[in-house]
Each structure stands twice: as structure tokens, then as C-alpha cells.
Amino acid sequence: MATETILPSPGSTWLISTCALLSKAFLFGLSTTRVQGLENLTRILDRRVQPGTPESQNALITVSNHTSVMDDPIIWGVLPFRHLLAPANLRWTLGSHDICFKNQFTTAFFNNGQVLPTYRLRHSPHGGLFQPVINKTLLMLTPPPLRDRLATSNLISTFASRATTATEYSSEFPTAVSDPGSAKIVGSESRSPTTATTAPTGADSPPASSFSASASADTSTLITKPPIWLHIFPEGQIYQHPTLQMRYFKWGIARYILELPQPPIILPMFFSGMQNVLHEKRKFPRFIPRAGKQINITFGEAVPLERWDKVRTRWRELRKTCAKIGGEEGERLLREGSEAVQLRVEVALMVREEVEKLRVRCGYSPAEPESALAETFKNKWSYLHEFEADLEKHINS
Numbered sequence: 001m002a003t004e005t006i007l008p009s010p011g012s013t014w015l016i017s018t019c020a021l022l023s024k025a026f027l028f029g030l031s032t033t034r035v036q037g038l039e040n041l042t043r044i045l046d047r048r049v050q051p052g053t054p055e056s057q058n059a060l061i062t063v064s065n066h067t068s069v070m071d072d073p074i075i076w077g078v079l080p081f082r083h084l085l086a087p088a089n090l091r092w093t094l095g096s097h098d099i100c101f102k103n104q105f106t107t108a109f110f111n112n113g114q115v116l117p118t119y120r121l122r123h124s125p126h127g128g129l130f131q132p133v134i135n136k137t138l139l140m141l142t143p144p145p146l147r148d149r150l151a152t153s154n155l156i157s158t159f160a161s162r163a164t165t166a167t168e169y170s171s172e173f174p175t176a177v178s179d180p181g182s183a184k185i186v187g188s189e190s191r192s193p194t195t196a197t198t199a200p201t202g203a204d205s206p207p208a209s210s211f212s213a214s215a216s217a218d219t220s221t222l223i224t225k226p227p228i229w230l231h232i233f234p235e236g237q238i239y240q241h242p243t244l245q246m247r248y249f250k251w252g253i254a255r256y257i258l259e260l261p262q263p264p265i266i267l268p269m270f271f272s273g274m275q276n277v278l279h280e281k282r283k284f285p286r287f288i289p290r291a292g293k294q295i296n297i298t299f300g301e302a303v304p305l306e307r308w309d310k311v312r313t314r315w316r317e318l319r320k321t322c323a324k325i326g327g328e329e330g331e332r333l334l335r336e337g338s339e340a341v342q343l344r345v346e347v348a349l350m351v352r353e354e355v356e357k358l359r360v361r362c363g364y365s366p367a368e369p370e371s372a373l374a375e376t377f378k379n380k381w382s383y384l385h386e387f388e389a390d391l392e393k394h395i396n397s
Contacts, residue, residue: 033294034296060267064271065355067271098120141264238280246356273293273294
């Protein structure tokens with residue numbers, strides 16, 4: 001079993017730290033910025049690098065609303081200097097392939113910025129819940145001593161043999177310039193950080209035993225280096241609603257919570273004002289953030305790990321049932337069966353509710369219930385869908 005850890009390259013450390021320092025200057029020098037609850041995040045970051053602490057044993061996933069193209073990295077300018085320069089605590093994130101990986105220059109930039117490319121179905125046939133980058137990040141979020149357990153804990157064959165093997169996940173971090181011809185992640189030859197290496201596991205391996213929802217790993221596999229910190233925007237795209245209502249949360253976050261050997265630490269965030277810094281209908285020069293705006297950034301408390309006990313237990317039971325059925329039918333049920341789909345919907349809603357609580361705490365009225373449902377955005381007569389399609393109709397530029 002491999003125990004290598006994932007560390008950023010010197011180029012990543014320099015680039016992310018520089019962007020964060022520039023973001024700090026923008027937030028506190030060119031904007032009026034109010035920050036609440038930052039200690040909820042910094043406390044976890046401080047303890048993540050202390051071996052043996054509960055925070056060092058589980059992956060950290062921060063989740064937030066998404067209101068502008070530069071939410072990341074600008075929001076991270078609020079972090080203290082000690083976190084801006086610490087390689088072990090530099091965040092990873094996901095970025096749309098059609099925006100961040102258009103050419104060799106942007107690909108190199110975002111690779112070194114620890115951004116992994118995701119594909120959106122509206123722009124690429126390679127998108128969806130089971131695209132390789134989700135499996136890649138599942139491994140990166142798993143402590144090295146437990147990665148073989150992750151490889152055997154899912155019936156889905158992307159962790160077995162058909163689509164992508166565990167060995168393929170240990171390739172260099174992806175640099176995708178154009179849509180791949182297959183589901184395999186293309187590795188970068190120009191960047192060589194220390195990457196995760198996993199022992200291949202056969203497709204017929206039995207499901208792993210149940211994992212504790214506590215923060216600590218097994219005493220026999222004490223984790224000395226923390227898994228990565230991943231920040232995601234579960235809405236999957238920018239959404240500038242007049243009252244900052246959010247879209248429904250996509251199901252990738254549910255895969256992380258259900259499938260990781262240990263439940264991740266989920267820390268919700270909510271911010272406002274970034275929609276004015278980089279409005280989607282802004283005029284020339286579009287690439288320059290607008291100064292002089294009021295920006296509010298709120299960090300909630302980490303969701304208690306016990307909150308995920310019931311859904312993770314249901315997932316394990318479903319996995320066992322599908323394993324008994326076996327074959328393509330068992331895999332199909334685990335991927336798209338009604339029980340699996342409903343479970344992912346429930347978990348995504350649970351995470352969204354945590355961010356919505358922060359939104360309401362910041363003074364906004366409770367969101368319309370239908371805004372949490374994917375069906376709302378499929379209905380062309382929905383007000384929320386109409387707003388999404390025509391921003392100028394509802395917001396003054």
C-alpha cells in the first residue's frame with residue numbers, strides 16, 4: 001500500500017501565495033471588506049498540520065455560493081499570512097475546462113494554481129457525475145494509508161477496471177487543453193509535484209468494511225500528513241440572483257460525503273458583493289475587478305461529522321445490495337438506480353441547507369424552496385430559469 005502524500009510544486013506554492021497576497025491587497029486596500037467567522041476555518045487549518053489531531057485525519061472540503069468568475073482566488077485574501085505561505089494548507093479546487101483550460105497558457109496557469117479541470121455536459125460530452133476528475137479528487141481526499149480501501153469500497157467500475165484503474169489516478173495532475181477522446185485523465189509532463197500513488201485493486205475485490213464516522217483513522221494507520229483541502233462551488237456555475245439565492249447543488253459533493261472512507265470535514269461559506277466586483281454583464285475592460293465595492297465573507301462552523309452517519313450507512317447498505325446483484329445491473333443500480341439517486345439528492349440538499357443558513361444569517365430572506373431543485377432549472381417557465389437566461393432583465397448592469 002502506498003503512503004505518498006500529495007504536495008504542491010514550488011511553482012504552485014509561489015503562484016497561489018502571490019494570488020492570495022494580491023487578493024488581500026484588493027480586499028483590504030481597494031474594497032470595503034467585512035469578514036465573519038474566519039476562525040472557524042483557520043482553527044481547522046492550524047490543526048490539520050498537527051499530526052494526530054482529528055482535523056489532520058479527515059479531508060477538508062469548503063463549499064460556497066458562486067457569484068463571479070474571480071470568487072476564487074479573491075475570497076482567500078482574507079486568510080492570515082501564515083496560511084498563504086504554507087504548502088500543506090494550500091487549497092485545491094475544480095475549474096470548468098471550457099473556461100480555465102482553453103490553451104497552453106491558461107492550462108499551465110491553472111495547473112500551477114491547483115485547479116483540476118471539470119467538464120460540463122452543456123459544453124462537453126465528457127461531463128457528468130462520474131467523470132474521471134471526481135474519482136481523482138476522491139483519491140486525493142483520502143489519506144494515503146486508506147487509498148486501497150477507497151479503491152475496494154465502491155462497486156462502480158471507475159474504481160475497478162472498465163473506465164479508469166487506480167494506477168491511472170496516480171498520473172500527473174491533469175492538463176487538458178481540449179476535450180479528451182476518452183474518459184482517461186491526461187497527465188502533465190511539464191509539472192512534476194509529488195503525486196498520489198495507489199496500488200491497483202481488482203474489480204472483483206469485496207467491498208471494504210464499514211468505516212467509522214469519527215474524525216480519527218484506525219490506530220493502525222495513523223495519518224501523519226493530512227489529505228488535501230478542496231474548495232468547490234456546488235452550484236457548478238456563476239449565479240447572480242438579485243437576492244443571492246443559489247441554484248441547486250450538483251451531486252459531486254454527495255459522492256465525496258458518501259464514498260470517502262472517512263467523512264470529510266464540510267465547512268460552509270457564503271459571500272456577497274463579488275457579483276458587483278465582476279458582474280456578468282460588465283463592460284470593457286472585462287478582466288479587471290471593480291474596486292470600491294462592499295464585500296462580505298462569512299464562514300460557518302464545520303458540519304458535525306455525525307450528521308453524515310445515517311446517509312453513509314444507507315450508502316454502505318445499498319452498496320452491499322448492489323454487490324450481491326453484481327454485474328452490469330448491480331453497477332447500474334449503484335450509478336443511476338432510484339435509491340442511489342435519491343440518496344445523492346438528499347446529501348446535496350443537506351449541504352446546500354448549511355450554506356443557506358449562512359445566507360439567511362447575513363440578512364437575506366429565505367430562498368424560494370424550488371430554487372433547491374434541479375427540476376426548477378429544467379422548467380423554461382420558471383422565474384429562476386428566466387433570470388438565469390437573461391440577467392439584464394433582473395439586475396441593472
